[in-house]
Amino acid sequence: MTYSPTILVFDSGLGGLTVLREVVAARSDAHYVYVADDAFFPYGHHSEDEIIARVVPLMGELIGTHDPDLIVIACNTASTLVMSHLRAAYSVPFVGTVPAIKPACAQSKTRRVSVLGTKGTVKREYTKALIRDFAQGCEVTLVGSPELASLAEAALSGQAIADGDILAELIPCFVGDANDAGARTDTLVLACTHYPLLLDRLEKLAPWPVDWIDPAPAIARRVSDLLGPHTGGIVQSGAEMIFTSNRAHSLAAALTPFFGGRAPT
Numbered sequence: 001m002t003y004s005p006t007i008l009v010f011d012s013g014l015g016g017l018t019v020l021r022e023v024v025a026a027r028s029d030a031h032y033v034y035v036a037d038d039a040f041f042p043y044g045h046h047s048e049d050e051i052i053a054r055v056v057p058l059m060g061e062l063i064g065t066h067d068p069d070l071i072v073i074a075c076n077t078a079s080t081l082v083m084s085h086l087r088a089a090y091s092v093p094f095v096g097t098v099p100a101i102k103p104a105c106a107q108s109k110t111r112r113v114s115v116l117g118t119k120g121t122v123k124r125e126y127t128k129a130l131i132r133d134f135a136q137g138c139e140v141t142l143v144g145s146p147e148l149a150s151l152a153e154a155a156l157s158g159q160a161i162a163d164g165d166i167l168a169e170l171i172p173c174f175v176g177d178a179n180d181a182g183a184r185t186d187t188l189v190l191a192c193t194h195y196p197l198l199l200d201r202l203e204k205l206a207p208w209p210v211d212w213i214d215p216a217p218a219i220a221r222r223v224s225d226l227l228g229p230h231t232g233g234i235v236q237s238g239a240e241m242i243f244t245s246n247r248a249h250s251l252a253a254a255l256t257p258f259f260g261g262r263a264p265t
Helices: 017-026 048-066 076-089 101-107 119-123 125-134 148-156 163-173 195-205 216-227 252-259
Strands: 006-011 031-036 070-073 112-118 139-145 187-190 211-213 239-243
Touching: 006 017, 006 048, 017 031, 017 070, 017 195, 017 216, 017 252, 031 048, 048 076, 070 076, 070 216, 076 112, 076 119, 076 125, 101 112, 101 125, 101 187, 101 211, 112 119, 112 163, 119 125, 119 139, 125 139, 139 163, 148 163, 148 195, 163 195, 187 195, 195 211
Parallel strands: 006 031, 006 070, 031 239, 112 139, 112 187, 187 211
Antiparallel strands: none
16 A cells, blocks of 8 residues: 655645645645634734744644644744744654745845735844845845735635735835836745735736745745655545634635645545
8 A cells, every 4th residue: 555645734824825736736645734724814913922822732733633744834924933843842844934035135136135924024033034144135125014915815715806905015015216127126025825826916016027936836845855755656645624713615616726636625
């Protein structure tokens, strides 16, 4: 019998689906458990101590129930706050999600990079340390968006979201002269896993073209490396979707593409 590893993907809500999509593409042999902590969403509305006190014991319950081989924390806020606590408490391998400042600054030609995240992520010392270590002389603009994660959740649920509401969150990322391509923002880090859910809209509304940096492909590569080679035999295993609020949802059609075509139970 062929062994199928279990990967648990955890986020405050549905943003981690953008990470799940890449991980599933890399590891079709795994069984997936996606946990949306919607009972505590959005994390940006809670203090750091509250998030730590929430996530650490909750993760213990999830490990006890699902016995995962690996856990992906598909949330920048939780990763920058809780990862050290999780690794100290549990022996399961964890893969986190942190703002992709290093690759963004390495590739920027104008040396102007913006980081779009939640208010909590952009103010966190962890993020500032990444800039100190990896800015490589770039001017890095931190933009804390109060509403974009909630707008992304609403859009995935089928609600109509006005262009103006998205643009209000996005526009502070664009720094410099719009008419001078050599002296304006050219690279934008999506430092919240919710934001790629709106990438088509963001690209359309941007005042000029930029490179959008999404950490999900790199996370998927890391997960695959930690799991080791495919064991073969299984094309794909099952998928589960868990909301901590236990709310009923009718998102199966919207969620299936993120699970690689599997219908989550």
